[in-house]
Amino acid sequence: MSSRKNRLLVVAVAIVGLVAVAYFAYTGFRAPAGAKTTAGPAGGAAAPGAARPGPPGGFPLPVETVRVEASELVVDATAVGSLRSNESVVLRPEIAGRIASINFKDGAAVSKGALLVALDAATQSAELDQARASLALAQANYQRTQDLFAKKFVSGQALDNTQAALKVQEAAVALAQARLDKTRLRAPFSGVVGIRNISVGDYVKEGQELVNLEDIATLKVDFRLPEAYLGQLRPGQRLEVSSDALPGQVFTAVLDAIDPLVEASGRAISLRASLSNGERLLRPGMFVRVRLIFERRTDVLLIPEQALVPDSKAPFVYRVVDGQAKRAPVSTGLRRAARVEIVEGLKAGDEIVTAGQLKLRDGAPVRAVGEDAESAGQGK
Known part of the structure; x- marks a missing residue:
């Protein structure tokens, strides 16, 4: 008898538990009292399972937007x-010698042909004087030989010999003058000299760097x-x-x-x-x-790169039309300074979404917010 009572008690507890579970399930899925139902096409309640745009509760999603503007695009x-x-040279002497004078200041501007460095030229000057003296003697001999040849006192061979001697002396003078010129280093063009590492009295070798000259x-x-x-x-x-x-x-x-x-x-x-x-x-x-x-290029439509959403077929952006996000496929061109050229798909004045695209779908309600609104929301 006692065993039968226990079984009846267990069955009764189980039935009560099932009833409680059914009640809580019913009240959980039931619409709260006083809640507004969405009207259907005929003014009645919306059919079960009907799609609702936007996030739960029908609230618009906050997004950041900008206006598409036509601007100038520089292709560069x-x-x-x-x-x-423009011209650069390092002055080097062609002959060895001792520096006699330096005629410039470090970092100063000089003109073309200006004497910059002079080497000791005593030997070269003496050789030039000797060559000039020999040239003067050769010229006198040639003049006298011409006079004698005109009077037929000397042969033509004698005249040719004196003329050849004259040319030899002229060449000797030119050679001595060239040797003397090599002791004078002049600016080959106008420019600015650098910083020298030489002083008067230094002995320099052939090809030694003296100073640079820059135009x-x-x-x-x-x-x-x-x-x-x-x-x-x-x-x-x-x-x-x-x-x-x-x-x-x-x-x-x-x-x-x-x-x-x-x-x-x-x-x-x-x-x-x-x-x-x-x-x-x-x-x-x-x-x-x-x-x-x-x-x-002028009147080019440029949008921020972050507004572009990649896609397997073609990139697109979200346009904001009457508070809803509309998907708009676009054709792009050049990219410059974090902006993209839009060749086709948008026009000047369109409002597009630049942040918050990942939560959007075509036709979703949106609400444009700015940095001030975001800052206020974060602070709150």
């Missing part, structure tokens, strides 16, 4: 280069570009040159030469441009940044 190429002197009124800009730009390069094109040493200043250069040989190792083209440096702000050997402008 950038590179790094080095500055070189920096005009500078050469040497740089390289990939071979893909070869078809767009033309002598005479304008360049913009800037240096980290002079921030904010841009100098204009002109493309002068294109190397006919493409470097096989880097597939690059060597280029040289000329740059006016009248104020001497730039110096040879400086590192510079070069910008070569090929074309300027």
